[in-house]
Amino acid sequence: MSGEDQARLEPAVFDRVAERVGRQLGGYRLEEADGRGLRVALACSMFNGGVTARLLDGALAGLEAAAVDRTDVTVVWVPGAFELPLAAQRLAAAGQDAVVCLGAVIRGETAHFDLVANGCATGLSRVALDAQVPVVLGVLTTENLDQALERSRPDPTNKGREAALSAVHLASVLRSVPGPWRQAGVS
Numbered sequence: 001m002s003g004e005d006q007a008r009l010e011p012a013v014f015d016r017v018a019e020r021v022g023r024q025l026g027g028y029r030l031e032e033a034d035g036r037g038l039r040v041a042l043a044c045s046m047f048n049g050g051v052t053a054r055l056l057d058g059a060l061a062g063l064e065a066a067a068v069d070r071t072d073v074t075v076v077w078v079p080g081a082f083e084l085p086l087a088a089q090r091l092a093a094a095g096q097d098a099v100v101c102l103g104a105v106i107r108g109e110t111a112h113f114d115l116v117a118n119g120c121a122t123g124l125s126r127v128a129l130d131a132q133v134p135v136v137l138g139v140l141t142t143e144n145l146d147q148a149l150e151r152s153r154p155d156p157t158n159k160g161r162e163a164a165l166s167a168v169h170l171a172s173v174l175r176s177v178p179g180p181w182r183q184a185g186v187s
Contacts, residue, residue, distance in 0.1 A: 026173040030165035035068035038171050041091040045103025047080035051148045055102040058158030066168040081105050081139050082116050085123025092131035098167035102160055104140040104148045117141045134170040138163030
């Protein structure tokens with residue numbers, strides 16, 4: 001058995017857990033996420049925009065598969081990945097149920113890659129925790145353009161699609177968790 005096989009979460013786990021607990025939230029495949037009624041924003045980086053456009057196509061396909069109504073989807077373009085956290089913060093504050101951030105940071109010959117990638121990831125994590133809204137990191141960090149193109153292929157392996165489905169899944173789970181963080185009018 002390979003390490004990858006050992007790391008994969010098997011669906012039978014959910015059944016085993018259900019027999020041992022009173023309540024289990026989530027616990028279904030991302031492809032089964034139900035996005036009906038969710039407002040989802042996609043914040044997209046224009047830098048390395050050809051890759052971002054491919055991720056966006058994947059994200060839109062994922063939202064369609066999750067039954068998110070197209071009128072509940074907002075796309076916002078920002079200059080680069082470093083600007084995504086501020087856009088995500090504003091979108092979360094504006095009442096979006098989830099924010100998916102898409103872009104590509106490709107390693108170059110300087111430390112700029114590390115600064116942008118770390119700033120983006122740290123900022124998005126902070127926004128999600130502060131706003132208590134799913135903010136999903138759909139920003140590729142690759143060594144070269146070929147790796148970015150591979151991860152943004154127009155098929156089910158597209159990381160934009162995966163990010164969108166993750167956002168829908170987490171937003172759906174959080175809707176069913178009671179607490180003071182819930183937005184007015186959200187049930």
